[in-house]
Every structure is written in C-alpha cells, then in structure tokens.
Amino acid sequence: MSSPEIAFLSWGQMKVQGCTVTYKDCKVWPGGSRTWDWRETGTEHSPGVQPADVKEVVEKGVQTLVIGRGMNEALKVPPSTVEYLRKQGIDVRVLQTEQAVKEYNALVAQGVRVGGVFHSTC
Numbered sequence: 001m002s003s004p005e006i007a008f009l010s011w012g013q014m015k016v017q018g019c020t021v022t023y024k025d026c027k028v029w030p031g032g033s034r035t036w037d038w039r040e041t042g043t044e045h046s047p048g049v050q051p052a053d054v055k056e057v058v059e060k061g062v063q064t065l066v067i068g069r070g071m072n073e074a075l076k077v078p079p080s081t082v083e084y085l086r087k088q089g090i091d092v093r094v095l096q097t098e099q100a101v102k103e104y105n106a107l108v109a110q111g112v113r114v115g116g117v118f119h120s121t122c
Contacts (some may be wrong), residue, residue: 001030001031001060002027002030002031002108002111002114003028003029003030003062003104003107003108003113003114003115003116004016004018004031004032004033005017005105005108005109006028006094006101006104006105006118008117009097009098009101009118009120010023010120011071011120011121012120012121013091013120014017014026014101014118016028016033016118018081020071021035021120023035023036023120024120024121024122025037025038025117025119026057026116026117026118027057027115027116027117028051028057028104028115028118029055029056029057029060029062029115029116030060030061030062030113030114030115031060032060034049036053036095036117036119038053038105041053041054045070045074046076047078048069048075048076048077048078048081049067049075049076049077049078049081049117050078050080050081051080051084051085052106053117054081054085054117055065055105056069056082057115057116057117058085058088058090060114060115061113061114062090062113062114063090063091063112063114064090064091064092064093064094064107064112064113064114064115065085065090065091065114065115065116065117066090066092066093066095066100066101066103066104066107066114066115066116066117067085067092067093067094067095067098067116067117067118068079068095068097068100068101068116068118068119068120069094069095069096069100069119070095070096070097070119070120070121070122071096071097071098071120071122072096072122073096074122075119075122077094082094083108085107097118097119097120100116100118101116101118104116104118115120
C-alpha cells in the first residue's frame with residue numbers, strides 16, 4: 001500500500017489525494033490520512049511536536065517521517081521527538097511545510113513507505 005500524495009497546499013488548507021476532506025493540519029501514512037488535532041496530545045507551537053503526535057504514524061510501518069513545521073516554521077520539533085523516531089529506526093526530515101510537502105511527495109513517487117505530519121499555517 002502506497003502513501004497518498006499531498007495534492008494541494010495553501011495557508012490553512014491541505015488536500016490529500018483520494019480524500020474529500022480539506023485539512024488544516026494532517027497526518028498521512030501508507031493507505032490513509034486524517035486530521036492532526038493538536039488537542040489530542042496538548043500540542044502547542046512550543047515545545048512543539050511530541051512523540052505522542054507521531055506515534056500513530058510510526059505504528060503504520062513507515063520508513064521515513066516528514067514533519068512540516070508550518071509556513072513560517074513556528075512549530076518547534078524538540079530533539080526528544082527526533083531521537084524517539086531514530087530509535088524506532090525511522091529516517092526523519094524536519095522542514096518548512098511547503099518544502100516538507102515537496103519532500104514527502106518526492107518520496108511517495110520513489111515508492112518509499114513515508115508518513116507525514118503537517119502544519120499548514122504559521
């Protein structure tokens with residue numbers, strides 16, 4: 001099962017191929033996607049993306065996880081989250097969201113089992 005492409009991105013809006021929902025923030029993995037609701041884990045821009053935010057995507061068996069920090073990179077990614085991913089044997093890429101989506105889609109095109117968590121505003 002392949003990861004769905006990110007079909008569209010603009011400030012506050014993301015569309016995932018094969019999905020009718022327009023997301024603000026989303027999680028994607030091979031075979032699926034859903035809204036990334038920060039309230040589930042108490043996420044805030046600082047300290048940022050926590051292991052609890054990425055655990056669900058990790059459990060989908062991804063090789064690589066791309067994290068989009070927002071259009072202005074306001075969302076932080078602490079070293080503890082990167083370390084958690086590396087301990088799981090996952091290649092992690094942390095980028096500004098537009099760059100993250102390009103990287104994610106390039107990995108999808110290469111057939112990599114890639115997942116992502118993307119913040120589409122600040």
